[in-house]
Amino acid sequence: MALSKIQPASMDLTANYAFTGTNSISSASSGAYEEKKLATLTASSSSTLSFTSSIDNTYNIYKFRFINIHGSEDRKNFLINFRDGSSNFDATKTTSFFQASHKEDDSEAQMSYNTSGDLAQSTSAANLDRFVGNDADQHICGELFLFDPSSTTFVKHFIARSITIEGNNAAQDAFLAGYCNVTAAIDGVQFSMSSGNIDSGTIEMYGIN
Amino acid sequence: MALSKLAANSFDLTDNYALTGTVTGVVSTQKLFLIKNIDASSSGTVDFVNGASGVVLDNTYKTYLFRCVNIHPATDNVAFQINFRDGGSNYDATKTTTFFDSGHSEDDSTVASLAYDTGADVAQGTGNARLSRNQGNGSDECCSGDVYLFNPSSTTFIKHFNSDFSGYDRNNINYRGMGGGYCNVTAAIDAVRFQFSSGNIDSGRIALYGIK
Numbered sequence: 001m002a003l004s005k006i007q008p009a010s011m012d013l014t015a016n017y018a019f020t021g022t023n024s025i026s027s028a029s030s031g032a033y034e035e036k037k038l039a040t041l042t043a044s045s046s047s048t049l050s051f052t053s054s055i056d057n058t059y060n061i062y063k064f065r066f067i068n069i070h071g072s073e074d075r076k077n078f079l080i081n082f083r084d085g086s087s088n089f090d091a092t093k094t095t096s097f098f099q100a101s102h103k104e105d106d107s108e109a110q111m112s113y114n115t116s117g118d119l120a121q122s123t124s125a126a127n128l129d130r131f132v133g134n135d136a137d138q139h140i141c142g143e144l145f146l147f148d149p150s151s152t153t154f155v156k157h158f159i160a161r162s163i164t165i166e167g168n169n170a171a172q173d174a175f176l177a178g179y180c181n182v183t184a185a186i187d188g189v190q191f192s193m194s195s196g197n198i199d200s201g202t203i204e205m206y207g208i209n
Numbered sequence: 210m211a212l213s214k215l216a217a218n219s220f221d222l223t224d225n226y227a228l229t230g231t232v233t234g235v236v237s238t239q240k241l242f243l244i245k246n247i248d249a250s251s252s253g254t255v256d257f258v259n260g261a262s263g264v265v266l267d268n269t270y271k272t273y274l275f276r277c278v279n280i281h282p283a284t285d286n287v288a289f290q291i292n293f294r295d296g297g298s299n300y301d302a303t304k305t306t307t308f309f310d311s312g313h314s315e316d317d318s319t320v321a322s323l324a325y326d327t328g329a330d331v332a333q334g335t336g337n338a339r340l341s342r343n344q345g346n347g348s349d350e351c352c353s354g355d356v357y358l359f360n361p362s363s364t365t366f367i368k369h370f371n372s373d374f375s376g377y378d379r380n381n382i383n384y385r386g387m388g389g390g391y392c393n394v395t396a397a398i399d400a401v402r403f404q405f406s407s408g409n410i411d412s413g414r415i416a417l418y419g420i421k
Binding site: 034061097098111112115119120121147148151155157159161175178181183208209 | 243312374
């Protein structure tokens with residue numbers, strides 16, 4: 001007798017079925033996942049972590065997620081810079097930076113703009129977090145969004161928020177925003193510490209359309 | 210010999226299979242769904258209206274994200290704004306909001322500040338809420354950022370939203386504007402409007418996502 005219906009138990013569900021036909025399930029659940037992980041860099045006593053490819057006009061927005069970034073030296077700053085052509089990470093930028101912080105012993109709790117953390121038309125790296133501790137359990141987690149880096153018309157805006165623990169045992173919620181004040185495309189992004197290495201941690205890059 | 214199990218090469222993999230069963234053994238990581246991109250082109254407003262032009266803004270998703278990229282005004286020194294529709298045809302939902310920003314000027318001396326902006330917030334008003342301030346309209350000047358709208362279809366609760374933008378002030382200042390608030394209505398929010406305080410949105414893209 002001819003087969004008329006195949007039961008799930010009749011299929012090898014451990015095999016790969018590369019269906020190329022049309023997915024006809026309901027539209028409410030068929031939307032494409034719009035954040036695609038493009039690259040992951042893992043630090044291992046790394047002086048820098050640099051994304052030097054896949055930043056182009058494929059995606060409108062690029063997201064960088066940093067997880068468990070641990071510096072080799074105490075009370076150093078976690079930094080980011082951008083490449084706008086050639087091989088140097090030195091795009092001119094203006095940024096604003098503020099932070100909320102709270103000490104574990106409750107002796108200090110404040111939120112303020114930090115003039116030591118911002119940049120004015122500078123090619124230097126921008127602060128993501130400041131005075132990060134390097135005890136074994138201390139690290140940084142956060143995200144940065146870079147908008148339309150391939151534009152050759154507009155400045156390139158970026159927004160970041162991250163949480164860390166300072167070397168003096170204070171929680172720090174840090175807010176960086178700004179723009180690369182260039183119309184050249186941004187094609188590379190580099191992370192580093194203000195001194196010493198990134199001992200460990202991962203940074204993921206996602207493309208978003 | 211009777212078939213006991215079908216292998217992958219037993220299927221016509223170019224055909225259409227309307228699989229309707231439940232997928233098990235796979236953990237889905239899909240959370241963010243692109244609903245609609247709207248590109249401004251000398252637009253007075255950019256409107257996302259539930260049910261129009263493919264826009265979904267109902268109980269399909271619990272959270273909606275509007276992602277604005279390179280929003281460029283026709284007029285100098287204008288604020289980028291948002292409003293909400295809670296029935297009828299007007300964008301006039303009553304709302305209470307907060308707004309603060311951090312700013313830093315390119316000359317490193319005029320502005321380096323973090324401040325609440327009483328000129329930008331709304332107290333039980335129906336007017337627009339600010340997203341970015343004093344936006345310049347130089348050829349390379351624009352603003353970019355996100356707005357989250359939570360559970361707009363609820364008819365029980367007020368509707369919260371928050372925003373985070375990086376802008377280019379007309380006086381060459383980077384301003385990061387952070388807003389939050391709620392539409393103080395229990396009617397569903399079924400449409401969202403973006404506009405500048407004066408003049409058109411010359412160009413820029415606003416993408417609407419649903420988040421599950």
